[in-house]
Amino acid sequence: MAKTLDKVDVVTVGVGWTGGIIAAECAKAGMKVRGLERGQNRGTEDFSLVHDEYRYAIRYELMQDLSKETITFRNNMKQRALPMRQLGSFLLGEGLGGAGTHWNGMTYRFLPYDFQIKSETEKKYGKNKVSSDYLLQDWGITYDELEPYYDRFEKTMGLSGEDTNPFWGKRSSDFPTPPMKKTPLLQKFEKAAKDLGYHPYMVPSANLSQPYENPDGSQINACQYCGFCERFGCEYGAKASPEVTVIPAAKKTGNYDIIFNANVVEVLKKGNKTTGVRYIDTQTGEEVIQPADVVVLTSYMMNNAKLLMVSNIGEQYDPATGKGTLGKNYCYQIEPGATGFFDEQMNTFMGAGALGMTIDDFNADNFDHTDLDFIHGASISFVQSGSRPIGTNPVPSDVPLWGAEFKKASIENFTRTLDVFGQGASIPHKHNYLSLDPTYKDKYGVPLLQMTYNFTEQDRNLHKFITKKTVEVMEKMGAKKTEGGGPLAEYDIAPYQSTHNTGGTTMGNDPQNSVVNTYLQHWDMENLFVVGAGNFNHNSGYNPTATVGALAYRTAEGIQKYRQKGGSLV
């Protein structure tokens, strides 16, 4: 028999950015909040030995233990889905802070166009610009409606940046802290971009340019540009992460606690309400029931979708009929880019996760698509995040990948190579979706999530277009030799690409085509909220977390409203 704990007002499944934001806001509003996190406690003081590329960046010390749970993957419905046995394409978080512990901190708001992508595209280019195989959809909310929540998230982080990008939506206030240092390498990109007539700006960075105290009273320190940032925790407490911001804020209220080693396996329900969750204590194997008035899924977009599926909440999307919403609109990102080889040695090993500059001249609908065979676009950036020697072995494509020539070239180019890369939007396709795997199970006997995904025609066309642009910028930067990446092939689960997985639990203003409403309240279950990049209807040409955090703040507000009035919030 499962043990049953005392009821709490709000339980979150997972304690990363989304779980932390919900906890801080609800606890401040007087609710008793409990976080169930399957990983371990950790924080700044645990990261003094973190400058170890092999352990943290190559063997993924801080990330999900796949021996317990993974996903299965196939490129298309005809293929047999097989487990992702090793981490690769994306790096799932685990433990306090989730992936927010080891993220880069590039924190862009999405563009106004993103939220109204379908109506904007039809208005400007007509109904036939995009084939109906692409499940283009407005988000049910506008940029202006989301702006106050972006603002709050940025103030929580102390985001460092400059409001000079002509393509952004209107900001209600300037960045809380000034931009990071514009290093000589960034200036190289800036100059090239300007010479080409583009509009470079400093990447909004959660590695802070100066010490900052946020409105909750949490202190974030100044970044030291240590070069061990993405895939690492920050030993200075200088990277805005849940452990240094929202989690202490929640704890300070006395209304919050976290149970670690708690792997949630089911959302419990009675009629059309949830009553709490069931979890396995991973140390004892014991089953525990945590009753709650409000359940919030904050377990990353993959597990959010999986928990809904295994708990039979909502209707699974079926690509054959187009019916059902759960699992639909799974999107990712494409990463066209160019590598430039230079003669002079540069300090490429110095850096910070979000130290960079970007142009949006080819992002969203910031340029005319009338004669183009794709919509949307990509941000194009140069980022000096700190090269490390196992991960960075750049050689021109005519050099073999091992042996004497390789050794010489990869050593020579370690400090003589720069990359310009795009983060390309990903548009939902009817054949790209999430479902439950019929064969493989996690350690607790629960089916694994199955991903059916491949790049699309739209992706290939956009990739080709942006690759050319990145080559032009790199050439302008003065590389003696520039190589653009090859054409986009099949999506491959093995090499790292990006942890910007989106969709599956989409938001909207119509239960026919979305899983949650614009407060991320489940359409079928009023006291269940589902928060994460899973709510995105498509993925933009940026990193996702600013938008994820903004949505979490809005959800927290929704939960407070719900506690007062009950019922549907829309």
Place this chain on the structure above:
Amino acid sequence: MAKTTKGVSRRDFLKTTGIAAGTLVGGGLIGGLVGYNANKGNSSVATAPAEDHHDADINRGLMFFTKRRDFEILAQATERIFPEDELGPGAIGLGVPYFIDNQLAGNYGSNAREYMQGPFHEGGLTQGYQTRLTRAELFMNGIHTMDQEANKRFSKGFAELEGDQMDEILTDLQKDEIKMKGVSSAFFFKLLRSATLEGAYADPIYNGNVNMEGWKMKGFPGHQMSYINQIEDEKFHKIDPKSISSMQH
């Protein structure tokens, strides 16, 4: 984060093998290292460490391999992948074979943090690691395959081959032209190559990158507390590297 454009390696891995075959032949320098206990006093000796470095190497030894012969094959193969040259030591001199041995004895070798539940099926090219073999098993399998191949082609063990003969076999592994049980040879080669680079450049606490020579060649300063005072400089900084172990001592 976008990091895939670093290096041109990923999809070109298989494509460029043809070039590799043509350009790697004739490794004069390395040929001299072949065989047991060759080059006494040279930093590139893989075997019999105790005989050559009594004091320094007392903390180093084989934790995974039981047969010296297998270890020697591994050592020679890694040296072909990352050879000694005028820039500095190759894989053997950097302790890469020991690094790999030690890793195979732990979580890495047993795939402890990876999903190893069946059923196992041969995956498509885009589905990643699908073999039922752990890395430890895979390395043994690969090493024996290399040895068999050497015997078949040259009537000698792999470790006794000339450099260009080793390269021929390695290239065929890379091009997936050698049959292996339970896994493709291209997959094994990829693993071997990655492990070699990991051993050359991991922090020396893992028993590779001896004396931080890998970092010194590459201009990588290892663990440094901060670059806040240098990052705005135009000039390149050559910095003496430090191991993360310096934080503990």
